[in-house]
Amino acid sequence: MIIMRKHHFLLSCIIAITAFTDGSQQHRNTEDVSDYFEQIRHDPSSLSAFLTAMPKGADLHHHFSGAIFGETYWNVLTESNGWMQPYTIEVDTAGALHKAPWIHFATLSRESRFDSLKQAFLRKASIKDYDPSAGPSDQHFFSTFSRFGAVARYDMKTGMQEFKQRALAENVSYIETMLGAPDTAIRLAAGPAWEKSITGASLSDSTTVFNTLDQVYAALLKAGIGNTAKKFCHHQDLLHQQAAIDDSVFMLRYQLHGNRNEQPLTVYRKLLIAFQAASMDSLIVGVNLVSPEDGVISMRDYSLHMLMFAHLHRHFPHIRYSLHAGELAAGMVRPELLRYHISQAVLIAGAQRIGHGVDIAHEAASIPLLEVMRERKVAVEINLSSNEFILHVKNDQHPILFYHSHKVPIVISTDDAGVLRTDLTEQYILLATRYPSIHYNDIKAIVRNSIVYSFLQPDLKERKLGQLDSAFIKFENQVMFH
Known part of the structure; x- marks a missing residue:
């Protein structure tokens, strides 16, 4: 019985020492990583690689429709044969019914202006190529949501x-x-x-x-x-x-x-x-x-x-x-x-x-x-x-x-x-x-x-x-x- 207790005591000590050793090593690793971080702080490429690989937990302030990139919306419209008003760069989903000048994406995709209209849509639906002379930035930002709201709900x-x-x-x-x-x-x-x-x-x-x-x-x-x-x-x-x-x-x-x-x-x-x-x-x-x-x-x-x-x-x-x-x-x-x-x-x-x-x-x-x-x-x-x-x-x-x-x-x-x-x-x-x-x-x-x-x-x-x-x-x- 005494031998058994000694065995358990020694095992507990070994586990505690191992945990302490591992913890101490990890603490040293954290300190070394912290030093390395300061060294690369002003090196854009190294910093970007470091922070890309770093665990980042959660994103807690995140709007569903505004978090989707315009390219994704464009792909959804193309694949579902949605609609576009090429003069105002408005878009709508496949289930909508529109008359000219609205055009189906199936028709639009065969036109030479398709890529230029895509870029125009991206500029309307995001801050891509934003030109301050076009208007206040806050107004431009909040106006983007009306551009893609229907598409976000559609898919x-x-x-x-x-x-x-x-x-x-x-x-x-x-x-x-x-x-x-x-x-x-x-x-x-x-x-x-x-x-x-x-x-x-x-x-x-x-x-x-x-x-x-x-x-x-x-x-x-x-x-x-x-x-x-x-x-x-x-x-x-x-x-x-x-x-x-x-x-x-x-x-x-x-x-x-x-x-x-x-x-x-x-x-x-x-x-x-x-x-x-x-x-x-x-x-x-x-x-x-x-x-x-x-x-x-x-x-x-x-x-x-x-x-x-x-x-x-x-x-x-x-x-x-x-x-x-x-x-x-x-x-x-x-x-x-x-x-x-x-x-x-x-x-x-x-x-x-x-x-x-x-x-x-x-x-x-x-x-x-x-x-x-x-x-x-x-x-x-x-x-x-x-x-x-x-x-x-x-x-x-x-x-x-x-x-x-x-x-x-x-x-x-x-x-x-x-x-x-x-x-x-x-x-x-x-x-x-x-x-x-x-x-x-x-x-x-x-x-x-x-x-x-x-x-x-x-x-x-x-x-x-x-x-x-x-x-x-x-x-x-x-x-x-x-």
Whole structure:
């Protein structure tokens, strides 16, 4: 018996020593990789090769239709014999019916101008060859979505496959992509009066807003709005299964969003459907709110929208949501309108993550807000290419170091890779080249944040974190070997 115990004790010691030795060796590897990273930081080719091979975890700020490249849309239109209006460069799907000057792709593909029309479409559907003299960059960016929206809905499986193949090629293991929440034909008799009572509401009107939304909520449930959420979940689950997206390496999940530039009851109705769908379906992991933050309606109803999220959180306390907030820069709106968007998203709506957060330094109480975000672990989704093109904010003007210095969790995302013609690797290249105070270990922590602050279920999150940690060990060993 004593011999047996000694045997077990010695075995335990050997295991502990081996683990310690392996851990020490890996720590040395990480330090050596960090040194190597600093050596190649200003060597574009070496840095690109390093960051392409580096595990990058997740892309958490990702719009479905805007992440698909224009070439893919063009191929879908060609293969399905869609339509094009060659004078306005508008396109539509095969199921549509149009008259001249619209032309079927089967006819168009035989014409000598086919390739030039493709290039014209790519310029309309992305920032390819963007000419500033053609108009403001933010207007061009948001105008692209009307160019390909119908095609994105027509063949979603092709888009999903594009995401997966690009993710695998650049060592991304998880994407949370945003889809528009479905709507319903339900109209409420008292709707006009309710809408009038809350339009343009401020935080001081919160009692009136909550009372009205209570009535709207009850009326929509009674009218059977839940059926819309159920049908959407069934359709999306079937599509996801048919596309064969998830495997042991990669997963795709969805956030459903409302449009902040629609009228109040339409926004609330879509958000309610989104929250209901997220409560029914594990593939739908969150809710969001999109469209230009400086739009007339979105500015008028910003506080109202935050109160809507607070109201829906009471009914769906376990549903997670991220909010586009602070996607603004000085000069876009009056200075006083830069003072509250992020704070209301965090403190009133209760967002678990913030998308963009660019105007944080303009907040009326930015330092206390950063402390709250740090304490509550409210991550900020940083989109460097997007912020540069839409807002003209980059380098030292960008608040990424402001967040980092106050220990607010950061994740790096693409926003709209297809429109911006970028990928997640390029975002990390921009991070490494523009911000030399952020070192390899910081980048490694930021990558890990992308899984930690994802909206994945806890068991899947733990699995993904384990895979990511193993991937980094393998990556660092390979870097040192070569």
